[in-house]
Amino acid sequence: MIKKHPIALALCTTSFLIITACTPATGVAKPTAPAEKRDTEATADKKTSNFEQWLAALKKEALGRGIRREVLQEALEGVQPTPAVIKPRHRQAEFSLSKAEYVQRLASERRFRDGMKQMAQHRALLRKVSRVYGVPEGYLLALWAIESDFGQGGGRHPVIEALVTQAWQSQRQGFFRKQLLAALTILDREKMRSNELRGSWAGAMGHFQFIPTTYLDYAVDFNHDGHRNIWTDVEDALASAASYLARAGWQKNLGWGWRIEMPGDFDPSLAGLDRKKSLSDWRRLGLPQESGPGDLKASLILPDGPEGQAFLVTDNLRVLMRWNRSLAFALAVGHLADRFEDALRTAAAQKSVAE
Numbered sequence: 001m002i003k004k005h006p007i008a009l010a011l012c013t014t015s016f017l018i019i020t021a022c023t024p025a026t027g028v029a030k031p032t033a034p035a036e037k038r039d040t041e042a043t044a045d046k047k048t049s050n051f052e053q054w055l056a057a058l059k060k061e062a063l064g065r066g067i068r069r070e071v072l073q074e075a076l077e078g079v080q081p082t083p084a085v086i087k088p089r090h091r092q093a094e095f096s097l098s099k100a101e102y103v104q105r106l107a108s109e110r111r112f113r114d115g116m117k118q119m120a121q122h123r124a125l126l127r128k129v130s131r132v133y134g135v136p137e138g139y140l141l142a143l144w145a146i147e148s149d150f151g152q153g154g155g156r157h158p159v160i161e162a163l164v165t166q167a168w169q170s171q172r173q174g175f176f177r178k179q180l181l182a183a184l185t186i187l188d189r190e191k192m193r194s195n196e197l198r199g200s201w202a203g204a205m206g207h208f209q210f211i212p213t214t215y216l217d218y219a220v221d222f223n224h225d226g227h228r229n230i231w232t233d234v235e236d237a238l239a240s241a242a243s244y245l246a247r248a249g250w251q252k253n254l255g256w257g258w259r260i261e262m263p264g265d266f267d268p269s270l271a272g273l274d275r276k277k278s279l280s281d282w283r284r285l286g287l288p289q290e291s292g293p294g295d296l297k298a299s300l301i302l303p304d305g306p307e308g309q310a311f312l313v314t315d316n317l318r319v320l321m322r323w324n325r326s327l328a329f330a331l332a333v334g335h336l337a338d339r340f341e342d343a344l345r346t347a348a349a350q351k352s353v354a355e
Contacts, residue, residue, distance in 0.1 A: 051081065054168060062181060067188045075187055075194040081165040085157055085201040099303035099328045106332035111145040112339050118150050119340065125235060129222070133242035134252040138340030140238055142333045143323070147209040154209050155231070159183050159197040163212075166202065179203050182212030190227060198231070206230030207237035210244075218244040248322045249315065256320060256334035257298065257313030260288055268306040273299050273318070273327075282312065303327055 059072050097105065119126065119141060126137040148154040163183055166176035183203060187194060199205035203212060210219060210230055219228040222239035230237045263286055270285065277285075280294035287300070290312065298312040311331070320330035 051168060055079070055164075058167075058177070058180070062184050065181065065185070067181075067184050071184065071188045075160050075184060076164075079161055079164050081168050082161055083165065083169070085162045085165050086170055098308070099331065100309055102328040103332040103335060106146050106329065107142070107336035107339075111149070111336065114150060115141045115145050115336070115340055116343060118144070119343070122234060122238070125238060129238045129242050133239070133246040133250075135242040135245045135250050136337065136341060137344060138337040139245065139320075139333065140241055141340045142336035143241055144207060144238070145336060146329070146332060147204075148207050151207045151234075151237075154200050154204060154206070155198040157199060157201055158195065159199045159203050159205060159212075160187075160194045162199070162201055163203045176203070179212045182216055186212055186215060196231070206240075207234065208241045208244075210240065214244065215240075218247065244323065245319060248319045250319050251314070251316055254314055254316050256317045256330070256337070257311050258290070260290065260310050260312055262287065262300075262302075262306075262310040268302060271300040271302045271310075273301060273313075275299055279312075287312070301327070303331065 062072055130137045144150055163176055163180035167173055167180045170176055219230055219240040220243045221228045223235045228236055230240050266286055276297045276299050278294060279292050279296050283289055298314055301311050301313055317330050320333050
């Protein structure tokens with residue numbers, strides 16, 4: 001214990017100026033000066049006033065788009081920004097792992113096992129959706145697994161509140177304002193209440209994590225019950241995912257690509273998604289002989305550089321990158337889809353032998 005000198009004690013008890021200079025014991029908060037408190041309150045009031053003005057302008061724009069006033073009242077009355085939903089990009093695994101590590105994490109063994117259970121449970125539905133849209137079942141299962149763990153994740157946040165926050169104070173305010181207006185349009189068209197619209201911190205929703213604009217453009221009412229329900233209706237969710245891929249340019253009977261062993265003396269400058277060559281051309285340049293038509297166009301990619309893995313990829317990988325612009329995400333979907341497709345072929349072959 002530190003002993004105080006008697007003279008110091010006397011000074012502290014007789015002089016107001018010295019009292020204010022004597023430091024309180026460690027752990028005792030220093031009272032906020034009145035002027036400092038007023039400045040803090042003024043700043044808070046200004047932020048609140050600015051937000052209210054911003055929200056009023058948003059409501060006016062929404063009304064101009066034909067969204068009903070009562071929808072806006074229900075969704076936006078009392079809403080406030082929630083800073084906790086602003087998720088720094090550096091916390092996302094994709095930005096801290098190599099592409100190969102990220103692919104391995106997304107296309108995990110657990111997701112494959114869970115996907116096989118979903119395949120067995122929804123076999124007839126998957127077959128029907130695949131037949132209608134021309135998208136293989138394995139890709140639907142892979143996207144479903146990676147996007148939401150088959151509907152188990154991605155519904156943590158109220159979408160309107162999350163998008164209000166992002167549109168008000170994130171680094172991509174224009175993008176999120178567009179998504180917020182689209183979400184309000186969904187409430188209006190689908191006759192939903194705002195508490196039914198749940199999703200991720202970025203407003204991605206349902207089994208396949210559609211952002212609101214994607215929902216408006218691609219979601220389908222597959223079972224014809226009058227609603228495009230991607231949140232709790234697996235039929236609509238699977239069909240909506242297939243609808244997106246088909247309209248994005250998915251080519252039937254074509255895979256996404258395959259891994260190759262690149263010769264050590266091969267010129268890595270030939271790699272890139274912006275460069276396409278026929279398989280015949282790649283063979284002439286020295287890449288390993290691969291099965292497939294010689295006129296099939298493919299691109300060489302080196303996700304982790306010349307020392308990492310190498311792949312030849314088709315236009316269907318580009319379709320997956322329209323879903324999510326991340327190359328690692330598209331590769332993970334492709335790898336997991338290949339495993340599901342192999343399992344389906346094995347099951348079909350076993351059934352054929354049994355018959």
